[in-house]
Amino acid sequence: MMSISHSTWPVILMVYNLPPWMCMKPEYRMLSLLIPGPRSPGNVIDIYLQPLIEELNVLWEFGVETYDASRNRTFQMRAALLWTINDFPMYAMLAGWSTKGKLACPCCNYGTNFRYLKHSQKMCYMDHRVFLPMDPWRSNRRSFNGKIEFRPPPPLLKGTDVFNSLQHVTNVFGKKQKKSNDGPWKKRSIFFELPYWQHNSLRHNLDVRHIEKNIVDNIIGTLLDTPGKTKNHVNARYDLKEMGIRKNLHPKDTKDGKRTKLAKAFVSMTNGEKLVFCGVLKTSKLPNGSASNISRRVQLDERKLSGYKTYDAHFMLHYLLPIPIKSILSDHLAIPLIRLSSFFRRLCQKVITFEGLDCLEVEIIETTNQLERIFPLAFFDIMIHLPIHLANEVKLGGPVQNRWIYPGERYMGTLKSFIRNKNHPEGSIAEAYLVEECLTLCS
Structure with missing residues (x-):
């Protein structure tokens, strides 16, 4: 839509054990990965994320020896990934749940209320009366879809429920096991390789x-x-x-x-x-x-x-x-x-x-x-x-x-200003980022 011929995908880590007014500042962001273009990585993004997931596993299980300047001693630093921040189309790549079609809502999951519009040729998602208490609106046929609504709201999914339903879906390297009824699951999310991820209540943010x-x-x-x-x-x-x-x-x-x-x-x-x-x-x-x-x-x-x-x-x-x-x-x-x-x-x-x-x-x-x-x-x-x-x-x-993507988008504007070689933008971004980090440490 914007006539962009090259698409480079940065993966940025933000440190959350800081005061709220500091954790989203540019100086506390770490450029951990640069996924090269010229096109979107699609479902194979898991292969690019594999080294990051391995390092996060090490940080969680063993920790890394780190120097504490305030106490003048070292300590074993551990870290955990809380969630991902991305737009809705990217949700499908990271979570593995298809964000298009009949069951597009990852929160309602299999309880998504959908209807295909024959003439408009698109899906619509209505019947929001299921979220209401048992009030007169549920019996109002004329103003809604012509039916009385008695269904309860879809239950909220736990991480363990998602993990169990993903046991038969695509693994991290794209090899699909032979089992039918995969439903809207496109693949198994690589983040479930993290041992604590299945117990996480909020895994991917709705932007x-x-x-x-x-x-x-x-x-x-x-x-x-x-x-x-x-x-x-x-x-x-x-x-x-x-x-x-x-x-x-x-x-x-x-x-x-x-x-x-x-x-x-x-x-x-x-x-x-x-x-x-x-x-x-x-x-x-x-x-x-x-x-x-x-x-x-x-x-x-x-x-x-x-x-x-x-x-x-x-x-x-x-x-x-x-x-x-x-x-x-x-x-x-x-x-x-x-x-x-x-x-x-x-x-x-x-x-x-x-x-x-x-x-x-x-x-x-x-x-x-x-x-x-x-x-x-x-x-x-x-x-x-x-x-x-x-x-x-x-x-x-x-x-x-x-938990929204505004700070990340502003930071991506900074990364774009680093580009000097448009044929290989990843090299320009990585070089400028490392130089900037070194200058920050020296100062």
């Missing part, structure tokens, strides 16, 4: 940055009816007709049979409303360094927003989008979207309590069900489903700021 970007894309594309981005298209209306729900939105053929009429949906805005929506973003003034100049991403004449970066989407979702949404849209649509914005803003706080997380967990379930009553089925891709699990991950791993 909040990646989820926010995709949610903003879906919301803006649908509200502004951007071609190729909107989820409120003709095929989405035919999917509603096939399911027999929201009859007022079903497409209707004209008398001559040559055209199809589409009724106005809640998520549709008039041209004047789109102009106001874009105008608010166009005239917004942001603090220096908080995001890029979002006004450059707004095309008022075409009434669309494009080309914004990941951190722009983060800032818009937290602060900007609720302003035009509240002033333009009806409360029926505006309230769920504002609640979604509030959820991510509070989730990303530096200080958060367990009581607050319990409230967020309940709120995001209610918000997702409210959205399910309004937006077309094609809107609910896997990124709309994943926020259901984010509050629980904060309970297990702590604040989002120490």
Whole structure:
């Protein structure tokens, strides 16, 4: 998509036994591996990670003799890998669980609620009523999928459950044992070679940055009816007709049979409303360094927003989008979207309590069900489903700021500045990194 001809993959280790305001700083990061390009390593990434896993095993079982400058003596240092930080497509390579298709959610696992949309030709992930208590919404057929929902929520998987289910799946070198019913498991994760990994409750983080970007894309594309981005298209209306729900939105053929009429949906805005929506973003003034100049991403004449970066989407979702949404849209649509914005803003706080997380967990379930009553089925891709699990991950791993990929992406920008030989970027990065480390030690 970005016309990049070469892709080099750095593997960076971050030290967590430091104060929270220090552990994500560039000076405390270690470049442990450089996986050469020009393409993504895919499932064979395990072969590149094998030396790192062996060293981590040594650090855990035996330790390494290390000098303590403060006490002027040596000690046996041990270390354990807590989790990995990566975007969702990379999740499939590291965990071995396919993040596409019927069972795309690694948290729900085999309990993922999926539906194939025949006309939109994609999977959607709905039926979020299973996460609700037994309240009237579970018996509301008309507003949801036309059925009463009695199923309990899927149980949370333990590391031991994953480890046991992986015994018959691909081993570390890609040799698949002869057994059927592998399901969505693509391979066995190499991290289970670590003896403590199966007892780890949080192994691979869901990247909040990646989820926010995709949610903003879906919301803006649908509200502004951007071609190729909107989820409120003709095929989405035919999917509603096939399911027999929201009859007022079903497409209707004209008398001559040559055209199809589409009724106005809640998520549709008039041209004047789109102009106001874009105008608010166009005239917004942001603090220096908080995001890029979002006004450059707004095309008022075409009434669309494009080309914004990941951190722009983060800032818009937290602060900007609720302003035009509240002033333009009806409360029926505006309230769920504002609640979604509030959820991510509070989730990303530096200080958060367990009581607050319990409230967020309940709120995001209610918000997702409210959205399910309004937006077309094609809107609910896997990124709309994943926020259901984010509050629980904060309970297990702590604040989002120490578990998302923003610091790593900024550091990769530093690594890119080291490149002098574009034909062999790995050599330039490794050489510059070693020189910088030596200069830091000498100083």
